[in-house]
Amino acid sequence: MRRGQCPRRSRSSTCWPDPPGARPDPAGGLAPRPLExxxxxxxxxxxHQAPDPALAAKTRLRWLxxxxxxxxxxxxxxxxxxxxxxxxxxxxxxxxxxxVDAGQWRLDITGEVERPLSFTLRELRESFSVVSVTAxxxxxxxxxxxxxxxxxxxxWRNGAVGCARWTGVRMRDLLExxxxxxxxxxxxxxxxxxxxxxxxxxxxxxxxxxxKAIAPETLVAxxxxxxxxxxxxxxPLRVVVPGYPxxxxxxxxxxxxxxxxxxxxxKMTGTDYRLPARPVRPGDxxxxxxxxxxxxxxxxxxxxxxxxxxxxxxxxxLTVEGWAWSGATPVAGVRVSAxxxxxxxxxxxxxxxxxxxxxxxxxxxxxxxxxVTLMAQAFDVAGACxxxxxxxxxxxxxxxxxxxxxxxxxx
Amino acid sequence: MRRGQCPRRSRSSTCWPDPPGARPDPAGGLAPRPLExxxxxxxxxxxHQAPDPALAAKTRLRWLxxxxxxxxxxxxxxxxxxxxxxxxxxxxxxxxxxxVDAGQWRLDITGEVERPLSFTLRELRESFSVVSVTAxxxxxxxxxxxxxxxxxxxxWRNGAVGCARWTGVRMRDLLExxxxxxxxxxxxxxxxxxxxxxxxxxxxxxxxxxxKAIAPETLVAxxxxxxxxxxxxxxPLRVVVPGYPxxxxxxxxxxxxxxxxxxxxxKMTGTDYRLPARPVRPGDxxxxxxxxxxxxxxxxxxxxxxxxxxxxxxxxxLTVEGWAWSGATPVAGVRVSAxxxxxxxxxxxxxxxxxxxxxxxxxxxxxxxxxVTLMAQAFDVAGACxxxxxxxxxxxxxxxxxxxxxxxxxx
Numbered sequence: 127m128r129r130g131q132c133p134r135r136s137r138s139s140t141c142w143p144d145p146p147g148a149r150p151d152p153a154g155g156l157a158p159r160p161l162e163x164x165x166x167x168x169x170x171x172x173x174h175q176a177p178d179p180a181l182a183a184k185t186r187l188r189w190l191x192x193x194x195x196x197x198x199x200x201x202x203x204x205x206x207x208x209x210x211x212x213x214x215x216x217x218x219x220x221x222x223x224x225x226v227d228a229g230q231w232r233l234d235i236t237g238e239v240e241r242p243l244s245f246t247l248r249e250l251r252e253s254f255s256v257v258s259v260t261a262x263x264x265x266x267x268x269x270x271x272x273x274x275x276x277x278x279x280x281x282w283r284n285g286a287v288g289c290a291r292w293t294g295v296r297m298r299d300l301l302e303x304x305x306x307x308x309x310x311x312x313x314x315x316x317x318x319x320x321x322x323x324x325x326x327x328x329x330x331x332x333x334x335x336x337x338k339a340i341a342p343e344t345l346v347a348x349x350x351x352x353x354x355x356x357x358x359x360x361x362p363l364r365v366v367v368p369g370y371p372x373x374x375x376x377x378x379x380x381x382x383x384x385x386x387x388x389x390x391x392x393k394m395t396g397t398d399y400r401l402p403a404r405p406v407r408p409g410d411x412x413x414x415x416x417x418x419x420x421x422x423x424x425x426x427x428x429x430x431x432x433x434x435x436x437x438x439x440x441x442x443x444l445t446v447e448g449w450a451w452s453g454a455t456p457v458a459g460v461r462v463s464a465x466x467x468x469x470x471x472x473x474x475x476x477x478x479x480x481x482x483x484x485x486x487x488x489x490x491x492x493x494x495x496x497x498v499t500l501m502a503q504a505f506d507v508a509g510a511c512x513x514x515x516x517x518x519x520x521x522x523x524x525x526x527x528x529x530x531x532x533x534x535x536x537x
Numbered sequence: 538m539r540r541g542q543c544p545r546r547s548r549s550s551t552c553w554p555d556p557p558g559a560r561p562d563p564a565g566g567l568a569p570r571p572l573e574x575x576x577x578x579x580x581x582x583x584x585h586q587a588p589d590p591a592l593a594a595k596t597r598l599r600w601l602x603x604x605x606x607x608x609x610x611x612x613x614x615x616x617x618x619x620x621x622x623x624x625x626x627x628x629x630x631x632x633x634x635x636x637v638d639a640g641q642w643r644l645d646i647t648g649e650v651e652r653p654l655s656f657t658l659r660e661l662r663e664s665f666s667v668v669s670v671t672a673x674x675x676x677x678x679x680x681x682x683x684x685x686x687x688x689x690x691x692x693w694r695n696g697a698v699g700c701a702r703w704t705g706v707r708m709r710d711l712l713e714x715x716x717x718x719x720x721x722x723x724x725x726x727x728x729x730x731x732x733x734x735x736x737x738x739x740x741x742x743x744x745x746x747x748x749k750a751i752a753p754e755t756l757v758a759x760x761x762x763x764x765x766x767x768x769x770x771x772x773p774l775r776v777v778v779p780g781y782p783x784x785x786x787x788x789x790x791x792x793x794x795x796x797x798x799x800x801x802x803x804k805m806t807g808t809d810y811r812l813p814a815r816p817v818r819p820g821d822x823x824x825x826x827x828x829x830x831x832x833x834x835x836x837x838x839x840x841x842x843x844x845x846x847x848x849x850x851x852x853x854x855l856t857v858e859g860w861a862w863s864g865a866t867p868v869a870g871v872r873v874s875a876x877x878x879x880x881x882x883x884x885x886x887x888x889x890x891x892x893x894x895x896x897x898x899x900x901x902x903x904x905x906x907x908x909v910t911l912m913a914q915a916f917d918v919a920g921a922c923x924x925x926x927x928x929x930x931x932x933x934x935x936x937x938x939x940x941x942x943x944x945x946x947x948x
Binding site (some may be wrong): 188 | 540602611682685686687816818819820843846850877878879909924926927928945946
């Protein structure tokens with residue numbers, strides 16, 4: 127399902143062109159600023175599963191109370207252009223596969239191809255062009271915690287998102303070498319990713335349409351931010367599908383299967399990572415057969431400065447900045463409100479970089495004494511914008527791209 | 538610490554007198570309406586502890602992912618004036634004490650009294666006037682899930698509140714019979730309420746100032762909504778402290794100790810159920826010695842109709858109603874906004890009933906097509922009102938009385 131436009135546009139938001147009352151950002155200074163250490167106010171609570179030494183490095187994460195290791199950073203920890211390891215969210219459906227020697231890892235290519243193939247990581251590096259893509263990865267359930275009424279699932283607030291430089295080989299190059307048959311429609315990604323609570327269920331196995339598989343941005347990656355891909359993030363080998371939700375970015379990839387129909391692997395069907403084609407009213411019966419797999423993610427933004435709970439001097443310049451991103455449709459702009467959405471100020475937006483990286487926005491406000499809630503609302507070139515209220519409610523709570531709010535105090 | 542006034546008043550909220558643009562409610566019809574069954578959209582997930590048959594009756598609760606049994610209803614399940622058992626929130630710090638024969642239960646009165654006493658439940662009934670009080674009980678952590686930045690603890694949304702008719706004997710009558718010494722300052726309430734995760738810690742033991750202990754509304758109660766007090770709610774005997782947070786309403790009471798100083802029992806000290814005397818900025822160091830025990834709860838309201846996720850016909854009358862309550866300071870009014878707080882409509886308010894019961898508010902709005910967020914903001918006779926943003930952030934996330942929001946669709 128394409129989500130290039132908000133199905134439910136907020137009545138109070140005319141995003142494009144500039145709304146009446148919007149003011150240009152007089153500052154426009156947009157150079158990303160270095161990370162400052164900000165205190166972690168949440169007591170870190172480690173997940174229930176067997177402790178993994180790698181989790182200890184995730185010092186900026188708030189762990190969800192979940193049987194698998196799931197954790198997200200506070201928004202201010204996402205301030206650097208490339209998300210540092212200690213703040214990169216962790217999302218697991220199950221336990222992680224055992225640590226393996228990357229030298230022994232193999233990727234098999236099977237299915238609707240002329241020549242089934244098998245590669246070691248070294249063979250991948252030596253047989254194909256090695257390329258890098260800077261791209262946002264976001265969990266489809268990011269923002270679920272704010273849905274009204276609430277829905278089950280990991281209760282992500284805003285932090286299940288990060289931006290990294292991913293390095294690997296293009297999936298299209300692999301598929302060309304194997305010779306994709308005209309019957310090819312979809313990929314199926316396979317890995318030893320078994321559920322922690324239901325180990326008898328098949329391993330998680332998702333896939334993507336063949337058009338996205340052969341898009342130049344789609345990689346089979348073995349490095350992240352110029353380091354070997356950490357096991358916590360799918361190392362030694364994962365799929366990278368810029369613009370698609372994290373569910374499509376299969377971790378621990380050991381087989382790439384080409385299929386003649388949409389993939390039906392574990393977590394591909396029913397309501398898993400799928401949205402209703404028509405609005406579903408909470409509590410009403412629905413037919414999951416009419417749901418469609420989430421592909422391009424909606425436009426979204428995150429305020430990374432100031433941090434939630436800030437205290438700033440009243441009547442002095444307050445710089446509000448952060449990131450905006452989207453799926454397939456480029457970001458067009460961001461506007462910021464400090465009065466609950468009554469008035470908005472157009473933010474400056476950094477020049478576009480790589481198409482799937484996030485873009486910096488920045489605006490300088492001068493605010494009166496008192497409590498304040500800052501809101502940022504991004505919109506894309508197709509006119510879709512973030513809803514002020516919440517994204518369209520759906521039974522599993524995906525793709526809530528409601529505007530992010532940061533509450534603080536002008537003192 | 539008295540919380541009769543919002544320490545952080547929202548800049549956009551002039552609560553009292555009526556703000557410009559507020560309109561009287563033309564309808565004013567305020568008779569409570571019967572409960573309709575509303576679908577539970579959350580898959581009930583039972584708590585980790587040993588299943589208790591009584592929990593099965595809590596059909597309207599969303600269980601928190603917690604080691605102890607903690608669950609809250611959706612707001613619409615709180616529509617009846619007296620909260621029904623299936624929708625009454627459950628809050629446990631630990632496992633519940635074993636089920637006992639109520640006939641064997643004893644209450645001892647000890648400490649700074651002339652005559653230590655001991656009663657069976659039957660002796661309590663026969664020796665003292667049996668009285669009933671209709672009162673709201675609300676967990677101090679209700680609303681914690683919405684705090685920004687997030688804080689640890691049970692992630693209550695808005696449902697950790699209910700209103701019941703409590704029946705028992707006045708604590709003052711017990712204390713008079715025992716003969717309170719002039720040295721009496723505080724009570725200490727004792728029960729076999731041990732932590733599930735730290736069974737070696739002392740049993741939970743909280744208390745109240747002697748002035749509240751002898752207030753006419755404070756009971757030692759053995760019935761709830763005219764039924765024997767369920768074990769899940771502290772049966773056979775609990776303390777009832779109208780206006781105070783649920784933490785003061787000790788469950789499974791077996792000893793009432795009179796003290797010559799503030800109580801120092803388990804969960805009375807440090808940051809437990811205490812608020813900072815001065816604002817604490819998130820992440821900053823603080824001195825818990827300057828924190829004060831939460832006593833009177835702040836003014837608050839809850840929209841119970843329509844339900845979150847409603848779809849209602851545009852341009853037709855939409856009735857918005859629910860409950861308002863407060864601690865010691867009576868509720869003065871409620872106003873409702875359907876445009877994010879830009880304009881507000883004064884709601885009709887039912888005539889005052891019992892002082893610690895909640896009061897019905899109701900307003901009829903006619904709204905245009907599109908998504909809508911309904912907000913209700915209550916204010917009290919002292920001029921304190923609910924903040925639109927959030928209550929004052931504090932390290933444990935207590936007393937967040939931010940306005941409740943219900944999101945739906947005018948179609």
